[in-house]
Amino acid sequence: MLDRLVDLQNTDEKIVAYQREEDKLPKELETRERKLQDLEEQRKGIEEELAHFNQQLADLDRELEAVKESTRRFQSRLLVVKTQREYQAVQREGEAARKKRGELDGQIKELREEMQGVESQMRETEQAIEEERASLEKQRTEMGKALKTIRKEREDLEKTREVEAGLIGQNDPELLARYQKVFERYKGQGVVKVVGGVCYGCFMTVPPQLYNQVLAKGTVHSCPNCGRIIYVEEN
Ligand SMILES: [Zn+2]
Structure with a gap:
């Protein structure tokens, strides 16, 4: 009877091990899925950052256009000034506009450089998402196969267990x-x-x-x- 109990225990231990594996595999997949979600969140953040940059750039471009427009106005006013004083005043305004234009050009250049960094970050994140998605898909397929095999083996063992337990139970249900x-x-x-x-x-x-x-x-x-x-x- 003890030998039979030991056999039954061996079978039970295998069943428990298979059950653990059946629980463990989907959890591993969940961890990977969370990683993918994190990457997608990251991409969303970068997208928002880029949208913000584009907005800033559009504002600066608009300002630059306005400055160019006023420069054109000064130039035409220069043609119609009558006194030296008037001439100097228009010159000063023109000088201020040129200075402003230089500042805006500098800001736009800086912003574009910053954007390039964020854009390359975006490409890296997208690449990582693509790789993660492909490998997740692969793992999902492999896990599906592995789970099927494990389940089949566990079911076979459960049948064996039923026989083994039956043999003991017939003789000594209390044991x-x-x-x-x-x-x-x-x-x-x-x-x-x-x-x-x-x-x-x-x-x-x-x-x-x-x-x-x-x-x-x-x-x-x-x-x-x-x-x-x-x-x-x-x-
Ligand atoms: Zn003991």
């Missing part, structure tokens, strides 16, 4: 229930070896009298400390 209780409590390991008087589930020494009973193999015993079913291995 089967006892095993299942400890297996669930410890998330695996309902049956453990005793080696040299030590329980291999909790690593406490089993009382000598009980150890002798376990060695005698007449009945099934549990570790008084952790409650796991204990057995000794054949030499």
Whole structure:
């Protein structure tokens, strides 16, 4: 009966391992999906930044146009001035307009340079998004296949388990229930070896009298400390 319990436990452990894998794989994918979302957020931020830059650039261009327009006006006014004083006043205005124009040209140049940096950042982000999306797609396909295989194996093991549990349950339903209780409590390991008087589930020494009973193999015993079913291995 103990051998059968050990077999059942081996099957149960495999089932638990497959279940863990089935839970783990989709979580890995979620992490990747979050990474892609972060990149897309980043791209949105850059897009907004670029829109802001374009707005600034349009404002500066408009200002520049206005300055050019006033320069043209000064030039035509110069043709009709009559006195030296008038001439000097128009000259001064023209000078101020030229200075303003130089400033605006400088600002526009600076802004365009800044924009180039942001634009190259945008290209890098878009490239990263594309790569991430492709590799996510690949992983999703691979995971789908892996999950299918794992699920199939787990289902086969569950069938085996049913047979194994049935064999024990027919003879000793109480023992089967006892095993299942400890297996669930410890998330695996309902049956453990005793080696040299030590329980291999909790690593406490089993009382000598009980150890002798376990060695005698007449009945099934549990570790008084952790409650796991204990057995000794054949030499
Ligand atoms: Zn124990």
